[in-house]
Amino acid sequence: MTENVLEIFNGKSAGAKPQAGGVAASHGYQTLRWHTENRVGWLRIGQPPSNQMTIQFFREFSDWVDSVSDDAGLKAIIIHGNGRHFSSGADLSELLANLSNESMLENYRCFQKLEKMNVPVISAIGGVCLGSAFELALFSHFRICSDDAVIGLPETSFNLMPGIGGIGRMVTLAGKARALELILRGMTLPATEAGNLNMVDAVVPKRELKDIALTLAISLPEPFHVEFRQVYIEKYLRRKKQVQD
Amino acid sequence: MYYGKNVTFEIIESIGILTLSDPPENYLPLPEFIPLPLLQDWLNNETLKGLIIRGEGRNFSAGGDLGKIFTLAGQPAGLEDVMVKGHELLRYIELMDIPVIAAINRVCFGGGLEIALACHFRVASENALLAFPEVNLNLMPGMGGTYRLPAIAGTFQSARMILGGDIVSAARAREIGLVDHIAPKDKAWEYSLELMLKMTRERPVKVIRHVMTAIRNSILLGREEAAAGEVRLFCELAADESARRKTEENNTVLTTNPASNIGND
Structure with a gap:
């Protein structure tokens, strides 16, 4: 863990490792690390252990999404957590203390901008992925979970509700009745159950998570058409899913 | 307990219970099976956290009173008027800002299935039977079933049910997405109440209503x-x-x- 923390504050050395095929890295973020390798961009989110989404995170994320949205050189983006977990979601006490419609709308805007990107966005989810973090994953084009992942929108357990588009997207994926039950009960689900409810596209062994995400990123045709999402899932993820079953 | 014509209403643990009560079949006297203003009056209660619609006795409902439909069909504008009112009632239920569960034991045909489709959840007992038998009388579902069913079960399965008039078991209905939960034999009501309480008991009314409103917005x-x-x-x-x-x-x-x-x- 100390190593990870050092890596964040010392992002330059981590990103500047010479790699075959050329590596580009952007720096100055404390809650994100972004680097591209062979045209695949890797976005590592948060600060361990829980990678909470703080106000600073959202600020940096918004900055990042604006900076990459016009990058014609990218082939795909993979979002993953820093360390064991994807992210435990928003930092509630900070959020409640600094709440405004404008800041929430801005968070929404940057998630939507991610969703509208021309290149495929893949969330590689290990460990915990809850609340706003799962909303971020829902705005991705593909969700691949390691078998130890736990996902959900537990906001109602804190007398709140999902606030960044998670409700609508969960309804689309899992159907109105399932989504309603999960959200009202504030349920969290293991990866396989989430897969059965169509909320994640593949469940894979933990140690293969990043490889499978990368394989998908490389395999997807260019230009990418999100309308064919289901076809790509069948073609590139189905086999992995069956291995898991 | 409140009484309407062939329907009763009561509140248990902040959950409204609407019972179709003309046993054993619980036939619906009119498409507007309860006058909308009366239902609104019963539901005008800020502490309500959910609504369950069930049938009295063994069955949910065998559907509309077809004799009446054919009588009304002879009167210009008469039938269309009651159908529109039925639509408005189901639309109101569908857009409510509290969760609505249909607790389906045994028979759920025609108009009964139309009501169930307007609810947010359908809980069916394992011995439940669902059907749109209208086609057997050269009619068709007339209260939104033709668009609500495809929205959850897809065009193919819907066409099979509506054009075939086939009776579908609870298990089959679960497979095609028409039913969300299967309850033990004849226990749809008990199961529904338990499910509703699991969803609402620890939640403030405002959280429930806000989530429901957001879901409605996301669809509308x-x-x-x-x-x-x-x-x-x-x-x-x-x-x-x-x-x-x-x-x-x-x-x-x-x-x-x-x-x-x-x-x-």
Whole structure:
């Protein structure tokens, strides 16, 4: 863990490792690390252990999404957590203390901008992925979970509700009745159950998570058409899913 | 307990229970099986957290009173008028800001299935039977089933059910997405109440109503509009929760301060 923390504050050395095929890295973020390798961009989110989404995170994320949205050189983006977990979601006490419609709308805007990107966005989810973090994953084009992942929108357990588009997207994926039950009960689900409810596209062994995400990123045709999402899932993820079953 | 014509209403643990009660078949006298103003009056209660619609006795409902339909069909405008009212009633139920469960034991045909489809959840007992038999009388579902069923079960399965008039078992209905939960034999009502309480018991009314409103928005409105609405709803809940936490903090400070002051002095 100390190593990870050092890596964040010392992002330059981590990103500047010479790699075959050329590596580009952007720096100055404390809650994100972004680097591209062979045209695949890797976005590592948060600060361990829980990678909470703080106000600073959202600020940096918004900055990042604006900076990459016009990058014609990218082939795909993979979002993953820093360390064991994807992210435990928003930092509630900070959020409640600094709440405004404008800041929430801005968070929404940057998630939507991610969703509208021309290149495929893949969330590689290990460990915990809850609340706003799962909303971020829902705005991705593909969700691949390691078998130890736990996902959900537990906001109602804190007398709140999902606030960044998670409700609508969960309804689309899992159907109105399932989504309603999960959200009202504030349920969290293991990866396989989430897969059965169509909320994640593949469940894979933990140690293969990043490889499978990368394989998908490389395999997807260019230009990418999100309308064919289901076809790509069948073609590139189905086999992995069956291995898991 | 409140009484309407062939329908009763009561409240159990903040859950409204609407019972179709003309046993054993619970035939529906009219498409508008309860006058909408009466239902609105019964539901005009800010503490309500959910609604369950069930049938009295063994069955949910065998559907509309077809004799009456054919009589009305002879009168110009008569039938269309009652059908429109039926539509309005089901639309009202579908758009409610509390969750609505249809608790389906045994028979759920025609108009009964139309009511169930307007609910947010369908819980069916394992011995439930669902069908749109209208086609057997050269009719068709007339209260929204032709668009509500495809929305959850797809065009193919819907066409099979509606054109075939086939009776579908609970298990089969679960497979095609028409039913969300299967309850033990004849236990749809008990199962539904338990499910409803699991979803609502620990939730403040406002959280439930805000989530339901957001879901409604996500279905009715464009994404941008739904987003703005959701942010507003979220911020309202967050403001409440923020205030609640502050009060809690203040109370803790008030109760602990005197002691610590004494210590410090």
